[in-house]
Amino acid sequence: xxxxxxxxxxxxxxxxxxxxxxxxxxxxxxxxxxxxxxxxxxxxxxxxxxxxxxxxxxxxxxxxxxxxxxxxxxxxxxxxxxxxxxxxxxxxxxxxxxxxxxxxxxxxxxxxxxxxxxxxxxxxxxxxxxxxxxxxxxxxxxxxxxxxxxxxxxxxxxxxxxxxxxxxxxxxxxxxxxxxxxxxxxxxxxxxxxxxxxxxxxxxxxxxxxxxxxxxxxxxxxxxxxxxxxxxxxxxxxxxxxxxxxxxxxxxxxxxxxxxxxxxxxxxxxxxxxxxxxxxxxxxxxxxxxxxxxxxxxxxxxxxxxxxxxxxxxxxxxxxxxxxxxxxxxx
Numbered sequence: 001x002x003x004x005x006x007x008x009x010x011x012x013x014x015x016x017x018x019x020x021x022x023x024x025x026x027x028x029x030x031x032x033x034x035x036x037x038x039x040x041x042x043x044x045x046x047x048x049x050x051x052x053x054x055x056x057x058x059x060x061x062x063x064x065x066x067x068x069x070x071x072x073x074x075x076x077x078x079x080x081x082x083x084x085x086x087x088x089x090x091x092x093x094x095x096x097x098x099x100x101x102x103x104x105x106x107x108x109x110x111x112x113x114x115x116x117x118x119x120x121x122x123x124x125x126x127x128x129x130x131x132x133x134x135x136x137x138x139x140x141x142x143x144x145x146x147x148x149x150x151x152x153x154x155x156x157x158x159x160x161x162x163x164x165x166x167x168x169x170x171x172x173x174x175x176x177x178x179x180x181x182x183x184x185x186x187x188x189x190x191x192x193x194x195x196x197x198x199x200x201x202x203x204x205x206x207x208x209x210x211x212x213x214x215x216x217x218x219x220x221x222x223x224x225x226x227x228x229x230x231x232x233x234x235x236x237x238x239x240x241x242x243x244x245x246x247x248x249x250x251x252x253x254x255x256x257x258x259x260x261x262x263x264x265x266x267x268x269x270x271x272x273x274x275x276x277x278x279x280x281x282x283x284x285x286x287x288x289x290x291x292x293x294x295x296x297x298x299x300x301x302x303x304x305x306x307x308x309x310x311x312x313x314x315x316x317x318x319x320x321x322x323x324x325x326x327x328x329x330x331x
Contacts, residue, residue, distance in 0.1 A: 008312055012305050023297040024074055027290040028067070034087050034288035035063060061087070061291070074294075083298070084291035088283055094295040097280065102299060104172050105276035108193065109265045112200035113258075120208025121250055125243055127209065128216035137209055144206030149264035153199040153271040160195060167195045170273040196272045200265055204257075211253060215246035248319055255311040258304055266300075 035057045044050040058064045061084070062073055077084065083094035127137035144152075161169035173179070173188045219225060219242035228238050269278030277296050284293035 004316075005312075008309065012309060016301060016305055019301045020078075020298060021071075023294055023301065024071065027288075027293050030285075030288060032288050034290060035061065037288055038087050038090065061085070078298075083295035086292045087289040088287035088292060094291050097292060098277070098295050098299055101276050101280050101296075104274060105265065105269065105278070108196055108200065108269070108274065108276060109262065112197050112265070113204065113254075113261050116201045116204035117208050117250070117254055120205045121212040121247065123205075124209040124212025124214075125216050125246070128213045128220070129239065134213065137213065141206035141210040141213075144202055145210065147203060149199065149203050150267050150271055152203050153196070153268045156195050156199050157272065168192050169195065172275040192274075196268050196274050199268050199271075200261075203264060204261060207257075208250065208253075212246060212250055215249055216242055219243075219246050248315070251311060251315050251318065255308050255315075258307055258311075262300060262304055 035054055038057060039050050039053045042050075042053065044053060062070055065073070081095070083098070086092050086094050086097055089097055123137055124141075127134040147155075157169040160166050168174070168191060172192050173185065174192075177185060177188060179185065216239075220238070222242075225238050225242060228241070229235075266276075266278030266281060268274070269276040270282050273279060277300060280292060280296050283289070284296060
């Protein structure tokens with residue numbers, strides 16, 4: 001088992017290095033000069049003063065150094081936990097901005113991803129045994145799966161927010177309130193959270209339901225199910241074995257789809273102007289904020305890798321064949 005997880009950690013370490021390197025390179029290939037944009041926002045009309053500010057900020061952000069030196073400086077400061085200073089929100093540290101947005105993104109993504117997986121698998125498993133329900137679940141699942149996250153978010157915002165007026169369509173809380181620890185503020189947060197959550201939940205639900213439905217049907221028609229049925233085993237026992245075998249590919253699918261789900265969550269945040277990492281990415285791109293963009297992507301990469309590692313551990317716990325294979329390899 002140590003060897004298995006050692007290989008996994010090595011793979012994740014290399015993935016982290018490559019992803020962070022690409023993350024560092026991409027903003028520097030973007031057109032435009034972030035320092036010039038920053039000086040222009042100050043409204044300096046004196047050319048000499050503007051040039052002095054441009055030279056100062058270029059040196060402050062280390063952009064006057066050779067590109068290779070900037071790369072090594074990035075890794076040196078990263079290991080010190082320093083993500084730099086935001087160009088858009090100067091002089092606020094990037095880490096402070098990201099830490100303010102991470103709770104919103106986690107509160108949105110974790111319930112939506114886990115609940116859509118659990119509920120989708122339950123519906124799929126139940127529909128595989130009930131023809132009437134299957135006739136309803138299958139087309140609805142295909143419709144939800146075919147809908148892009150952004151399109152479903154826009155439909156919900158228009159239908160339930162603009163037309164029905166049941167939910168707010170922008171922000172994480174009302175603009176007239178200040179964050180506090182009262183029940184009124186919590187309910188306001190929940191009210192603004194509902195539409196983004198529903199968008200993510202519904203968009204992912206259909207795929208899990210269809211996948212589990214197909215896997216249950218496959219397992220119920222397999223040789224071991226027919227053999228157990230011929231021996232007179234109760235259908236409840238056969239379905240239990242079928243579910244245990246069918247859920248394993250779904251766990252693997254969760255790991256494979258995690259990046260897509262996170263990307264969908266970020267797009268949904270942008271649609272609803274939800275104050276999470278997705279909105280930060282949009283602001284960083286609009287303001288050519290290299291450091292905020294790097295820091296935000298770094299948190300996303302770390303989150304996806306950690307979640308995949310947890311899923312690997314869960315798979316080992318759930319699948320006895322993997323544990324038996326590890327025991328055989330060690331022997």
